[in-house]
Structure formats: C-alpha cells, structure tokens
Amino acid sequence: AYDLANNAVNLYYKTNKKDEPYFLKILGDITRAQNKYEKAEAIYEKALKYKNEILDRREIVKTLLPLATAQLALNKTDEALKNIDEAIEMVKPSKIKKSEVQIDDKNWEPKNDMYYIDLHAAKAQCMISKYKQNNQFSYLQQADHLFTKCFTFIDDMKMFYEESSAKIDLNKDAKPIFSQCIDNKIKMYEVTKDNKYIEEAFIVA
16 A cells, blocks of 8 residues: 555656645655654655645644654654644634635634644653653653543544444544553553552543
C-alpha cells in the first residue's frame, strides 16, 4: 500500500512542477511510516511553507500533528510541543473568526473531530517525554490531565453519534490513548507509590 501511494505521489511530481501541500503531506506520511523521521520532518515543514495557500484549517492541523509526531521520535520535544500548541490554538472555537472561515470548512466543529483529541494526546506524549528528560513529576501530572481532557472530548463526541457501531468505532480509534493513559498512571504509581494511581488505571482499563 505504501509503495502504491509513493508511486502515485512520484507520478504527480513527474507531471507537475509546482509543489502541492496535500501531496507533500502524503509523502511525509509515507516517509514517516518507514521510520525515516528526519526526512519526514523536512517534507512536512516544506508542506507548511504553503499553509497560507491552504483553505482548509484541517489540512494544516493534519500536517502539524504528524510533524510533531516525527519530531517526538527524534527527541525534539520542544519543537513538537510548539507545533502541537499551534495546531490546538488554530482549532480553538474562540480563536476562529467568521472572516477566517473558508467555504470548505465552515461547518467544521473542531471538538467533534478526532484530530482535536489526537492533538491533546500528542501533547500528553510531549509531557511524558519531558519527564524522561528532567524527572519532574509535574510533567506526568500534566500528561494525566491531558488524557483526562481527551476522555471528556470522546464522551462529548459520542453524544453526536446515534448508532452504537459508530460509538464502538470511536472507542477503537481512541484505544491507543487509553493505553497511553494507563501506562502513565502506572508510572505515576511507581514514582509516588500512591495506590490511587493504580485504582485510576483500573477504572480507565
């Protein structure tokens, strides 16, 4: 599948001289999936140079998030956190002005988008990375708070789904976040020996 996608992107560039942010993002995704994080980072950053030409805010967010993921893999925690915060700031409803809303995303409600949840989960991973660098327990606490926000967003999203199958699919998409939260609570227990974190881990599970 990756080879087919890669061939499609290469075919585009053989027939088009102009860089297209959408195709650069796909190329970045392919490269990141191959664990070539430095190359993926460069491709995503190149795509974002055209962000003023991108009409849909979601496409910018969908580039900032994998860019941050690649940077985390490279232990560039501060850079990753900066990009995640930029993306979160972009999708805050209070920050969106009517004059900035484009035709193709005028009905988009950020809090009903899985990307909004993924951004907070990615920020939690940044906090965990910060803990590994500095051994400051407060970073684990911040990560725990962010995971809790993710679960709140997930519960809010479920209210918009009428079919049980859709809610089940949402839970499947969010499963990695639950696992990350449990791992973080276990780490919090190991640091503090406070049993409440084990009890909370069981509740999340």
